[in-house]
Amino acid sequence: MNFDFSEEQQLLRKTVRQFVDAEIMPHIAKWDAEGGFDSTIWKRLASLGLMGVCIPEKYGGAGMDYNSLAIVCEELERGDTAFRTAVSVHTGLNSMTLLQWGTEAQKQKYLIPQARGEKIGAFGLTEPGAGSDVAAIDSYAKREGDVYILNGQKTWISLCDVADHFIVFAYTDKSKKHHGITAFIVERTMPGFSSKAIKGKYGIRAGNTGELFFDDVKIPVENRLGEEGEGFKIAMSALDNGRFTVAAGAVGLIQACLEASVKYCKERKTFGKAIGDHQLVGQMLAKMEAGYHMSRLLVYRVGELKNKGVRNTRETSLAKWQACDFANKAADDAVQIHGAYGYSDEYPVARYLRNSKAPVIYEGTREIHTIMQADYVLGKRQDKPLSKMLPKWPFE
Numbered sequence: 439m440n441f442d443f444s445e446e447q448q449l450l451r452k453t454v455r456q457f458v459d460a461e462i463m464p465h466i467a468k469w470d471a472e473g474g475f476d477s478t479i480w481k482r483l484a485s486l487g488l489m490g491v492c493i494p495e496k497y498g499g500a501g502m503d504y505n506s507l508a509i510v511c512e513e514l515e516r517g518d519t520a521f522r523t524a525v526s527v528h529t530g531l532n533s534m535t536l537l538q539w540g541t542e543a544q545k546q547k548y549l550i551p552q553a554r555g556e557k558i559g560a561f562g563l564t565e566p567g568a569g570s571d572v573a574a575i576d577s578y579a580k581r582e583g584d585v586y587i588l589n590g591q592k593t594w595i596s597l598c599d600v601a602d603h604f605i606v607f608a609y610t611d612k613s614k615k616h617h618g619i620t621a622f623i624v625e626r627t628m629p630g631f632s633s634k635a636i637k638g639k640y641g642i643r644a645g646n647t648g649e650l651f652f653d654d655v656k657i658p659v660e661n662r663l664g665e666e667g668e669g670f671k672i673a674m675s676a677l678d679n680g681r682f683t684v685a686a687g688a689v690g691l692i693q694a695c696l697e698a699s700v701k702y703c704k705e706r707k708t709f710g711k712a713i714g715d716h717q718l719v720g721q722m723l724a725k726m727e728a729g730y731h732m733s734r735l736l737v738y739r740v741g742e743l744k745n746k747g748v749r750n751t752r753e754t755s756l757a758k759w760q761a762c763d764f765a766n767k768a769a770d771d772a773v774q775i776h777g778a779y780g781y782s783d784e785y786p787v788a789r790y791l792r793n794s795k796a797p798v799i800y801e802g803t804r805e806i807h808t809i810m811q812a813d814y815v816l817g818k819r820q821d822k823p824l825s826k827m828l829p830k831w832p833f834e
């Protein structure tokens with residue numbers, strides 16, 4: 439086992455941290471209040487190679503390992519969950535899925551511009567009647583010659599109004615239950631496509647989330663990702679990558695909670711001493727510290743498995759579940775430590791608490807991951823290699 443980060447990884451962390459401190463921290467309170475961020479941020483993320491950090495160079499990426507993606511996510515979420523969510527969706531759920539399942543032509547057409555940050559990718563699985571229960575989706579794609587005609591609706595889709603390309607899941611044969619779901623690459627410019635943001639979100643307010651509508655959208659057969667009926671399997675393998683980025687981001691959120699709380703603990707005095715010197719307050723800091731290190735170990739172990747090309751659904755689910763729960767608790771305690779001041783926008787901790795909730799819901803709720811882990815230990819579930827695995831690192 440090697441717990442050291444390489445020099446390249448350390449440099450990457452420093453670069454992202456500097457970017458976050460200079461370009462995100464000074465503006466995030468305003469962006470969160472206004473419900474959106476400066477769109478030039480995308481170009482700056484791309485210029486640093488952060489839009490395709492673990493995509494091979496031959497497909498427009500930086501060619502770094504999978505733990506480098508975790509570093510990017512950890513550092514971005516230290517700034518705000520909206521930016522990590524954007525990378526989770528663009529790289530974790532979309533680009534890595536194209537890398538794993540796409541044809542060479544699809545990689546040339548869609549992956550390269552996404553990895554370079556020239557185009558943005560997103561992921562449309564959830565529907566008004568189907569979240570945890572993926573097989574309950576209603577979207578339907580009917581084949582007619584060389585095209586599929588897609589009809590349906592998606593909801594709670596990150597980057598709904600921003601992304602250029604979406605990986606979308608729809609039934610091609612409802613009689614086959616989840617074996618009848620197929621994945622498609624849908625372009626925003628395809629006639630019949632439209633999107634609409636959801637207003638009034640509890641957290642991740644700087645991020646864009648909303649609905650997608652497909653009204654007789656004609657999708658060329660060459661935009662089918664994988665075979666007919668492989669969509670469910672592709673969606674689940676995409677989540678192995680998305681959940682990894684969510685877990686890594688949660689580590690960054692705990693770090694942000696710790697930074698704000700330690701600072702406040704030294705400044706604020708009650709009963710003649712700094713509040714950090716009260717044991718019950720120190721206990722909250724100690725729990726944050728424990729959650730931070732436990733989550734980090736779980737996350738970077740998953741990255742190592744990905745580097746080795748080993749299936750990691752079980753380990754990823756555990757890391758995502760635990761890191762998001764620790765982050766949610768750390769943010770709750772960070773508000774508690776700040777007392778009434780934590781309950782306002784004077785300090786960032788209220789935003790951390792609001793932001794920490796969605797990751798406990800998306801990419802598998804806390805309950806779904808609990809069930810998965812119970813099923814693994816009971817022997818009801820086991821991971822076998824997929825027909826197409828994410829390429830090992832170093833890339834060939």
Ligand SMILES: Cc1cc2nc3c(=O)[nH]c(=O)nc-3n(C[C@H](O)[C@H](O)[C@H](O)COP(=O)(O)OP(=O)(O)OC[C@H]3O[C@@H](n4cnc5c(N)ncnc54)[C@H](O)[C@@H]3O)c2cc1C
Pocket residue numbers: 527561562563564568569570571593594595596597642647796799800801802803804805806809
């Ligand atoms: C900010 C945000 C961004 C998102 N981005 C995306 C995106 O980019 N793409 C996308 O496709 N989706 C996205 N989602 C949707 C997200 O993945 C779903 O919300 C999630 O899968 C849960 O589905 P649901 O909300 O329909 O809840 P439901 O599935 O209806 O669950 C409701 C409650 O019931 C519990 N529950 C359900 N089934 C069981 C069970 N069998 N046993 C025990 N408890 C159960 C759940 O844990 C939960 O507490 C996003 C959501 C949010 C909040």
